[in-house]
Amino acid sequence: MFNVKLALKYFLKKPISWLATLAVAISVFVVLVVMTVMHGLVVDYINKTHATVGDVIVYSDSLVGFPYYDRLLGEIDKQNFVEAASPVIKSFAMLSVAGGNRGLGVNLVGIEASSYNQVTEFKSSLYRKIDNDKIFTPYFDSKKSGCIRGILIMNSKNYQGKFTHNPLIFEKLILTCFPLSYKGTLLKAASGIVDSKSYYVANDSDTGLASVDSSTIYIPFTDAQMLCGMDSTIKRASAIYIKIKQGESLGECVDKISQLVQRMKEQNENDKFSMLLRNVRVEDWKTYKRESIAPMEKEQAMLTALFLLIALVTVFVIFVVFFMLVHHKLRDIGILRSVGISVFKINGLFLLFATMIAIAGTTIGALGGWFFLRYINNLEGWLFREFGWQLWNRTIYDIGEIPHDIQTEVLCVIIICSLVASLLGAFFPVFNVSRRDPVKLLSVDQ
Amino acid sequence: MSKVLLQTKSLSKSYKMGATRLKVLNEIDIAVKYGEFVTIVGASGSGKSTLLHLLGALDKPDSGKVLFQEEDLSKLSSSALNRYRNSKVGFVFQFYHLINELNVLENILMPAMAYCSAIQWLRVGGKYKKKAMELIEKLGLQDRAKHKPYQLSGGERQRVAIGRALINSPALLLADEPTGNLDWSRGQEILSIFSQLHQQGQTIVMVTHDQRVAQKADRSIVLSDGRITE
Ligand SMILES: Nc1ncnc2c1ncn2[C@@H]1O[C@H](COP(=O)(O)OP(=O)(O)OP(=O)(O)O)[C@@H](O)[C@H]1O
Ligand SMILES: [Mg+2]
Numbered sequence: 001m002f003n004v005k006l007a008l009k010y011f012l013k014k015p016i017s018w019l020a021t022l023a024v025a026i027s028v029f030v031v032l033v034v035m036t037v038m039h040g041l042v043v044d045y046i047n048k049t050h051a052t053v054g055d056v057i058v059y060s061d062s063l064v065g066f067p068y069y070d071r072l073l074g075e076i077d078k079q080n081f082v083e084a085a086s087p088v089i090k091s092f093a094m095l096s097v098a099g100g101n102r103g104l105g106v107n108l109v110g111i112e113a114s115s116y117n118q119v120t121e122f123k124s125s126l127y128r129k130i131d132n133d134k135i136f137t138p139y140f141d142s143k144k145s146g147c148i149r150g151i152l153i154m155n156s157k158n159y160q161g162k163f164t165h166n167p168l169i170f171e172k173l174i175l176t177c178f179p180l181s182y183k184g185t186l187l188k189a190a191s192g193i194v195d196s197k198s199y200y201v202a203n204d205s206d207t208g209l210a211s212v213d214s215s216t217i218y219i220p221f222t223d224a225q226m227l228c229g230m231d232s233t234i235k236r237a238s239a240i241y242i243k244i245k246q247g248e249s250l251g252e253c254v255d256k257i258s259q260l261v262q263r264m265k266e267q268n269e270n271d272k273f274s275m276l277l278r279n280v281r282v283e284d285w286k287t288y289k290r291e292s293i294a295p296m297e298k299e300q301a302m303l304t305a306l307f308l309l310i311a312l313v314t315v316f317v318i319f320v321v322f323f324m325l326v327h328h329k330l331r332d333i334g335i336l337r338s339v340g341i342s343v344f345k346i347n348g349l350f351l352l353f354a355t356m357i358a359i360a361g362t363t364i365g366a367l368g369g370w371f372f373l374r375y376i377n378n379l380e381g382w383l384f385r386e387f388g389w390q391l392w393n394r395t396i397y398d399i400g401e402i403p404h405d406i407q408t409e410v411l412c413v414i415i416i417c418s419l420v421a422s423l424l425g426a427f428f429p430v431f432n433v434s435r436r437d438p439v440k441l442l443s444v445d446q
Numbered sequence: 447m448s449k450v451l452l453q454t455k456s457l458s459k460s461y462k463m464g465a466t467r468l469k470v471l472n473e474i475d476i477a478v479k480y481g482e483f484v485t486i487v488g489a490s491g492s493g494k495s496t497l498l499h500l501l502g503a504l505d506k507p508d509s510g511k512v513l514f515q516e517e518d519l520s521k522l523s524s525s526a527l528n529r530y531r532n533s534k535v536g537f538v539f540q541f542y543h544l545i546n547e548l549n550v551l552e553n554i555l556m557p558a559m560a561y562c563s564a565i566q567w568l569r570v571g572g573k574y575k576k577k578a579m580e581l582i583e584k585l586g587l588q589d590r591a592k593h594k595p596y597q598l599s600g601g602e603r604q605r606v607a608i609g610r611a612l613i614n615s616p617a618l619l620l621a622d623e624p625t626g627n628l629d630w631s632r633g634q635e636i637l638s639i640f641s642q643l644h645q646q647g648q649t650i651v652m653v654t655h656d657q658r659v660a661q662k663a664d665r666s667i668v669l670s671d672g673r674i675t676e
Binding site: 340341438 | 504548562
């Protein structure tokens with residue numbers, strides 16, 4: 001009763017407690033905002049990467065590809081943990097624009113539209129929304145062959161992350177490939193295999209990953225197979241992307257598919273294509289994309305470490321604030337002790353006081369963070385309009401808007417840490433001081 | 447011959463000053479009887495405050511003991527010691543030592559309130575409030591009940607401190623130069639309060655170095671060099 005009353009008075013009447021509240025609030029605010037944004041960026045990048053390849057990938061890192069993929073695909077499709085699987089051709093091509101520049105090197109990806117769309121989120125990356133079966137149909141002439149172009153090829157983004165011009169879907173592109181025999185030698189064009197083909201741009205793909213969107217051309221699977229020579233002697237593919245059913249363990253699925261691949265390798269051990277099978281691997285999406293994910297994850301680990309440091313500093317600041325607060329009140333503690341109030345009650349009084357500051361500070365900080373994150377994109381836009389300054393330059397960084405969804409777990413951890421830090425920060429100095437003889441406390445000049 | 451309320455036995459206290467020890471109190475033996483008004487006088491630095499702090503259990507002696515109603519303070523548990531400070535003695539400091547966040551009434555009520563839970567306070571709060579208002583009236587602070595310490599003069603603050611010391615009706619009132627910081631007429635006001643209390647039977651031990659004050663008391667104890675010279 002008395003405790004509550006005095007704690008409340010301390011809390012409401014003292015500028016130093018407002019300062020302490022502010023210190024707690026700022027700490028909570030900063031940690032919440034930066035954690036949310038950074039976490040959002042990393043998670044967004046990893047999700048986008050995942051969205052381009054499915055869950056499990058069977059692939060050969062040879063440009064020649066691997067045979068019997070259709071049989072393997074049949075086996076994989078029969079597995080009850082598999083949602084969908086899609087064969088993919090991956091190679092390189094030279095891109096020329098009819099009447100324009102020549103010889104742009106691109107990644108060529110051959111896909112089977114319907115299964116590919118089941119495995120990946122490719123369809124939602126398309127700039128012009130369209131049905132599966134018309135995915136490669138040029139907009140203005142359905143009889144011509146069409147391709148899908150990474151949206152950053154021949155296009156760029158403005159500061160808002162919008163494309164500088166509408167994609168030119170009437171453009172005609174010429175793709176030139178280097179078809180390879182199953183032995184890995186170049187096939188001659190004279191042998192009757194087409195190595196060059198024209199396409200009209202049917203659509204643009206905006207996966208949100210700059211490295212993909214600036215270098216990839218998608219064409220129908222069979223076209224790619226032909227252009228790359230993968231239909232010569234024996235039909236081949238570069239990879240099979242697999243989506244597993246929800247709730248299945250990724251690791252177990254990789255193991256099971258590995259067994260299928262192993263069996264296929266054994267069955268064909270003695271035929272002349274067996275060496276092509278030797279390069280075939282099975283990996284989950286994280287391993288398959290580790291080259292692009294690992295740096296991001298490294299960055300996240302580093303950020304987490306940095307944040308531990310910031311959190312440590314924050315806890316220290318809170319500790320110091322409470323230490324000063326308690327020492328600011330030494331005389332009062334002496335007075336309370338001299339009229340016979342127990343150490344226990346005095347500790348309780350200050351812990352209550354600290355709790356008030358902690359709760360007020362944390363609430364203000366969290367609300368402030370929430371409000372700031374809610375308007376962070378407006379703020380960034382305003383800064384750009386007024387001062388031409390952009391936090392993440394959208395012509396370089398591949399983010400639509402700054403992430404601003406507060407993670408509940410992150411919020412809870414921050415709140416708990418802030419409360420604990422405040423209470424510990426108050427407890428140690430109070431505990432240390434309140435046991436002294438009253439005379440020692442009263443003799444301080446305050 | 448009335449009974450002894452408070453007694454010290456070979457009470458000694460020293461402070462460490464670097465390598466040497468400064469002996470402030472040297473085997474002090476005093477006795478205070480019920481209803482007595484005793485002053486402790488002596489030169490500055492003679493150990494008056496130190497002695498009073500030991501009597502009020504605000505500090506611990508190096509050796510010797512303080513007996514209050516024949517109980518040795520050093521043998522009390524910490525909660526009994528708290529109770530002693532809270533309701534057996536009332537302490538008036540030279541520098542008032544009020545809590546700035548609380549107003550006059552709250553400062554006076556503080557020792558009573560701190561010993562009650564919220565529920566107990568509902569029961570006894572009214573009684574204490576009435577008593578506090580009586581004290582406020584007696585101390586001439588009627589118009590000041592809602593004021594904060596910083597809005598009061600030194601004499602008024604000292605009166606609040608006296609009110610706080612009296613709220614739990616202690617058997618013994620200890621005062622350390624209660625007029626030390628006040629001008630003569632303010633000091634007189636405070637002293638007349640003490641005289642009145644004494645007349646009503648309050649046992650008082652007061653530190654002072656004003657000889658005129660000492661004359662009003664039943665008896666003076668003179669301290670010099672850590673000893674009683676009487
Ligand atoms: N905490 C301490 N540490 C060291 N020495 C102290 C301490 N407290 C008091 N002293 C010393 O003890 C001696 C007695 O101090 P005390 O305060 O009891 O004197 P006093 O008689 O009350 O003086 P005054 O009339 O000036 O108030 C002084 O010499 C003082 O310097
Ligand atoms: Mg003194």
